[in-house]
Amino acid sequence: MERLAGKIILLSGAGRALAALAAGALASLSQAPFDFPLAAFIAFPVLVWLLDGAVAAPERRGLRRLGPAFWVGWLFGFGYFLVGLWWTGNALLVEADLFAWALPLAIIGLPALLAFFYAFAAALAKVAWSDDIGRIAALAVAFALAEWLRSVLFTGFPWNAVGYAAMPVPVAMQSLVVLGAVGMNVLAVFVFSLPALLAGRDHLKLGVMLGIGLVALHLGYGAMRLSRAEATDGAETVAIRVIQPSILQSQKWDMAERDRIFQAHLDLTTRPVEQGDAAPDVIIWPETSVPFLFSDRPDALAALGAAINDDQRLLAGIVRARAGSEGGADYYNSIVVIDGSGEIVDAFDKVRLVPFGEYLPFQDFLSRFGLRQLAQNIGGFSAGTTRRPLDLGNGISGLPFICYEVIFPGIAPRGSTDARLLVNVTNDAWFGDTPGPYQHFRQAQFRAVESGLPLVRAANNGISAAVDGYGRVIDGLALDAVGALDVKVPMTSADALVPPFRAGVAGWMILIVIGIAATMNNLRSRNPLN
Incomplete structure (x- = not known):
């Protein structure tokens, strides 16, 4: 040596x-x-x-x-x-x-x-x-x-x-x-x-x-x-269905494909559960899963309400538009919570945007040289301001993370939130069958361990899964799989959420x-x- x-x-x-x-x-x-x-x-x-x-x-x-x-x-x-x-x-x-x-x-x-x-x-x-x-x-x-x-x-x-x-x-x-x-x-x-x-x-x-x-x-x-x-976790669970449609990224914003894509999500949402299983309390669609603005398609909200029961909640990744300060529109990468009547009852806008992917740093200067962000279909996103738990119904709240927001260490410290689980929606179809989706999922596991909360992850294409508060995979869907994952997610007991120290x-x-x-x-x- x-x-x-x-x-x-x-x-x-x-x-x-x-x-x-x-x-x-x-x-x-x-x-x-x-x-x-x-x-x-x-x-x-x-x-x-x-x-x-x-x-x-x-x-x-x-x-x-x-x-x-x-x-x-x-x-x-x-x-x-x-x-x-x-x-x-x-x-x-x-x-x-x-x-x-x-x-x-x-x-x-x-x-x-x-x-x-x-x-x-x-x-x-x-x-x-x-x-x-x-x-x-x-x-x-x-x-x-x-x-x-x-x-x-x-x-x-x-x-x-x-x-x-x-x-x-x-x-x-x-x-x-x-x-x-x-x-x-x-x-x-x-x-x-x-x-x-x-x-x-x-x-x-x-x-x-x-x-x-x-x-x-x-x-x-x-x-x-x-x-x-094994001995301390409580028996309380929440039934969740995770939708993974595996839509090709090249088709995702194709005008001719939008109705088919939306219907594919609806079909997976309404798929019958296995015999003996309970209907899900919460259904989660991936990031930007709705391929159009709700303001352009008010019928879509009605279709979502019709697809779920009155006591269910559906979380969907959408692009949200809001009137801008100069007469235009600001767009947000968002999650909305929809109830059985087709009403939006809660929402969250992504706080941490991907540089060069969702927004262009120094846009006025760099755009002169022909540089643009990848999210060109709407001209880029604006950032949200706060992260707070979403109301999932039945007394359950979930702390939302959109795409790569989940990679940041310490973003959900143990005992710092009233949420009962972490919700991560993403679209890893951008990266194909490469190490990227696997690395992204691994970092989501770490956030579950840090927070002590179970994590449910809905990806357009891999890797969708449910992870307990110790980072253990309860169940999941592989890369490129198309399906509806029904899983009972165990809630972490209150005692286990008390940090040993800061x-x-x-x-x-x-x-x-x-x-x-x-x-x-x-x-x-x-x-x-x-």
Whole structure:
């Protein structure tokens, strides 16, 4: 191992660049749908050794001394996001005649921009670098800070955070309750990087003990929570039908297809339940499932009311129009709740819009160069202002999330809402049969664990499912399936929703403690008296 590490440390030029790219690409295989954590245990030690060798020329001063580490981190990040997010380009091929020219921007440009967060992490870690376990602590803290910044800056895009690699199954997801996303990122990078100590003798035994101990605590806590879940969850359930029509994105806004699409949703809604099953209390359609404005088709609301019973509620993703301030109309990506009389009794407008997908940042400026958002059928969306539970009837309320809103960590902290479940409607048909829908669904599972609430997800095309408050899939529909999923969703007991303490505080405390330890270790290693 020392020989291998030595060769990696001594790499320079193209060799170092290729190694950093390959390590980042390998690390992406630890994410869904591959779920191969061993890849991270290889990739991060390689990154540590590359940073060991990323030493600036003696004449460089100040921040310029961090340049080699910065570019190693950028190349690692570029490989990571290139392999992990290449599928975003698939959305541009839906209307290839309009957007194919932008394919390089999605496949290469987005990873190139996101890679700067990992470049920042590598450079920051290098400030407190040492020759032993301290450098691993510094790298873990720096990556956790970079991932936090990635979730908040420029509207945020926390897709495939490195900590998610440590949570491929529900037993490994439970630590989120205590650590939050920040804590998971810190400890995941720390543990993934520990094999780098095999190339030297300093702190090897400490590293082995910490690695085994942290993994044991992580999985042991998860096993304990799940074992208690079987005994503590209440028997109260709500019957929900989830509609997945799998409409091709190329047909979704075709004027000639709209009646057929609407009827396909109605047919799935009125499909008889299996013998012995109760009729659903709530029926959920996917994002923008109604292919026209209700103001243009008032008959559609009547048809929806006729499709459900008086005691049922139907949630439908729609485009909602409202008169704008300059005489035009503002459009919203919305969810409406419809009762058995065909009346809209509640509604929610999407708060977090997708940049370049649902709105164009700096629109007045960028539109001069021919740039447009993908949602061209209405000229883009406006953002809602607040997120609040929707009234689903029978004393049940659901906290709504439209599409990628569900990827943001901590967006529904445990005990912070009166809602009894999370509702996520989406349209992943944009991404086809790629890793995208699987990664999106995985992040929805994490929100269920964080909140302790069951989550029901209706996708136009995969992956529709019901997940309990521990991230366990109750039932679901596969990608490309067409169907109506009838499921009884267990409500989490009130006792299970009481947080052990303020969510995520432990994660930040761990980050601070490890950061202080890494800094002190760095200062000690520089002291000539030691």
